[in-house]
Amino acid sequence: xxARLDHLILMVxxxxxxxxxxxxxxxxxxxxxxxxxxVVRLGPDFVLQLAPWRTKGGEHLAFAMSHDEFxxxxxxxxxxxxxxxxxxxxxTNMRGPGVADGAxxxxxxxxxxxxxxxxxxxxxxxRV
Numbered sequence: 001x002x003a004r005l006d007h008l009i010l011m012v013x014x015x016x017x018x019x020x021x022x023x024x025x026x027x028x029x030x031x032x033x034x035x036x037x038x039v040v041r042l043g044p045d046f047v048l049q050l051a052p053w054r055t056k057g058g059e060h061l062a063f064a065m066s067h068d069e070f071x072x073x074x075x076x077x078x079x080x081x082x083x084x085x086x087x088x089x090x091x092t093n094m095r096g097p098g099v100a101d102g103a104x105x106x107x108x109x110x111x112x113x114x115x116x117x118x119x120x121x122x123x124x125x126x127r128v
Contacts, residue, residue, distance in 0.1 A: 007047045009037065010118065011055035017115040018050050025080050026063070026122070027073055057117025060088070062109075064102060070124040074110055077122075084112040091119060 012018040015038055022040045023030050028048075031039030037049035042063070065073065074097070077084055085091040086098030091111040100109040100123065107123035114120050 005046060007049055008061075009049045009051050010059065010061070010116075011053045012050050012114075012116045013052075013054055014115055015050060015052040021082075021114050022048065022050070025073075025076050025082060026120070027069070027076060055116050055118075057113070057119075059118040060121065061118060062102065062121035062123060064104075064107070064123050064125065067108075067124045067126045070097075070108065070110075070122055073122050077110070077112060082112050084110050087111065088119060088121070 019030065019038050019040070022028050029041040031041040031047055033039070034049060037051045040048040040050060042048065074084075083092040083094060084096055085093040086096030087093075088100070088111055091113060097108050097110040100107050100121070102109075102123055102125065104125055107125055109121050109123040112120050
């Protein structure tokens with residue numbers, strides 16, 4: 001079996017704000033504490049471990065989801081007043097979504113920053 005990503009430790013500046021962003025805005029599951037981290041479950045085979053270790057940001061995480069999940073997440077982004085954009089270098093232009101390239105080809109993508117200034121991309125492959 002080929003290797004696959006199991007978990008990622010993401011350094012954050014404000015653990016409660018980051019947990020709120022990844023659970024309430026992006027819609028992922030709060031997986032509880034795994035000291036010193038807080039676990040965010042993205043699915044049965046992958047978790048983010050939010051680590052309160054300070055960061056300047058700058059990481060890029062791209063989350064692929066179904067079209068319906070994308071639309072629901074985009075609605076939560078707008079409702080939360082989080083600035084977004086249509087391209088990785090225009091993450092706050094309040095346009096979008098745009099088109100990007102993912103691991104499996106062309107995506108419909110939206111870009112935004114998390115509370116620690118990591119560049120977040122939400123995307124779906126089933127272009128409609």
